[in-house]
Amino acid sequence: MTWPTFRLLASLKHGWTDKRHEALVASSAWSEMPPFSQLGHPAIQVCQGFSDNPASDKYEEHKGSTRTAGYKVVEARDTSKGPGWRTAMINMHGTTWAVFADTHDKFHASAPNAFKRKQYLEPSEDDITIHEIKLKEDETNAAIKNWQREMVRTMLDLFREAYLSEGAEGSEITKLIPEPPKDLLPAGVDGLNANITLTVMRDSDEDCSFDEAHKEQDDAIELGISFEPWKVDEILKDLILSAVLPVIDPDEERWTKDAGYYSKNGDLCFSYFISVARASQLIYSAESDEETEEAPKEPQATQSAHYVTRTEIVASVVEKRAIRSVCGFWFVSSRVPDGFPICEECLDALPEASAVHRFLRQRTPGSAG
Numbered sequence: 001m002t003w004p005t006f007r008l009l010a011s012l013k014h015g016w017t018d019k020r021h022e023a024l025v026a027s028s029a030w031s032e033m034p035p036f037s038q039l040g041h042p043a044i045q046v047c048q049g050f051s052d053n054p055a056s057d058k059y060e061e062h063k064g065s066t067r068t069a070g071y072k073v074v075e076a077r078d079t080s081k082g083p084g085w086r087t088a089m090i091n092m093h094g095t096t097w098a099v100f101a102d103t104h105d106k107f108h109a110s111a112p113n114a115f116k117r118k119q120y121l122e123p124s125e126d127d128i129t130i131h132e133i134k135l136k137e138d139e140t141n142a143a144i145k146n147w148q149r150e151m152v153r154t155m156l157d158l159f160r161e162a163y164l165s166e167g168a169e170g171s172e173i174t175k176l177i178p179e180p181p182k183d184l185l186p187a188g189v190d191g192l193n194a195n196i197t198l199t200v201m202r203d204s205d206e207d208c209s210f211d212e213a214h215k216e217q218d219d220a221i222e223l224g225i226s227f228e229p230w231k232v233d234e235i236l237k238d239l240i241l242s243a244v245l246p247v248i249d250p251d252e253e254r255w256t257k258d259a260g261y262y263s264k265n266g267d268l269c270f271s272y273f274i275s276v277a278r279a280s281q282l283i284y285s286a287e288s289d290e291e292t293e294e295a296p297k298e299p300q301a302t303q304s305a306h307y308v309t310r311t312e313i314v315a316s317v318v319e320k321r322a323i324r325s326v327c328g329f330w331f332v333s334s335r336v337p338d339g340f341p342i343c344e345e346c347l348d349a350l351p352e353a354s355a356v357h358r359f360l361r362q363r364t365p366g367s368a369g
Contacts, residue, residue: 001037002047002089004098005127015085016041035134043085043101046078050089050096062088064112095131097123143181145318148243150178152314155247160286162198163279164355172199184236194227196244219274224267246317248272250333277305277342284356285313297330304343
């Protein structure tokens with residue numbers, strides 16, 4: 001990645017694509033910003049591919065600035081809109097820094113002269129300090145995201161096992177919650193050693209067609225999380241719940257409204273009713289871990305219940321991004337599909353050996369799946 005210096009950020013008075021980032025820079029709210037390499041300005045973003053592909057035609061040594069500075073200066077060229085922005089990059093303290101930027105003609109006219117005062121352009125001690133702090137924050141955030149991804153995968157496996165276990169009525173499955181990054185645990189604590197339990201209470205006496213069944217919230221489930229309270233502060237608890245609960249229902253307001261409760265033995269519990277449509281979606285997601293190389297597309301509103309892979313459920317919960325269905329439809333998973341018909345193209349795309357077919361046969365007597 002390429003990091004802009006404070007001086008460069010202060011010089012970018014226009015051209016921002018993210019007005020929130022512009023306001024943070026204008027108010028010097030450094031602690032609230034994302035890593036500086038992610039700031040929404042073309043002069044910054046054009047530099048971000050340099051480390052991976054320095055031979056790209058977007059990057060070329062700027063000979064005038066190099067002669068003045070006495071070391072190599074690389075010009076990054078933004079070509080997204082006409083002549084666009086130009087940014088001067090240098091390598092110092094083991095990092096590539098963006099140190100000077102302007103629009104095309106102004107850049108070429110002023111960059112060599114700017115490097116006559118190269119000490120003014122080079123990263124200061126404050127730049128190096130904030131760079132190290134932000135890198136540490138970035139590493140911590142990445143570790144938390146990876147942990148939450150593992151929790152989503154664990155929750156999907158737990159859900160599938162609970163729903164497909166023999167003697168489904170009242171089935172209960174327990175799994176260990178993946179261990180969090182060490183930095184999140186109190187001093188002296190080696191591990192969280194927490195469990196998550198899913199209990200399914202299925203009304204198996206009612207026979208109905210799948211079209212009828214999937215429109216009702218007919219299965220009661222109870223989710224229990226057991227942990228030693230002295231190991232879990234509110235931040236850690238929120239990180240667990242924000243990864244686990246949206247797997248069942250992505251509408252966070254419903255979890256807030258139907259708040260959890262503590263059982264007699266101190267477990268944090270949530271009771272919920274789930275539709276056949278959502279259950280079948282999650283069973284399929286648990287058994288299918290295929291990744292798509294297709295770049296995300298603009299999501300669309302949908303009036304169908306789609307099947308998605310495990311990878312997409314993880315992305316929906318952790319990255320909060322649009323996801324791709326089995327049939328190729330891109331949508332935002334912001335609510336459960338209660339009342340929506342199952343997408344026939346998704347259903348046709350499921351392999352015959354899919355556990356979803358077995359689940360639907362169990363729910364719809366006489367059905368071929």
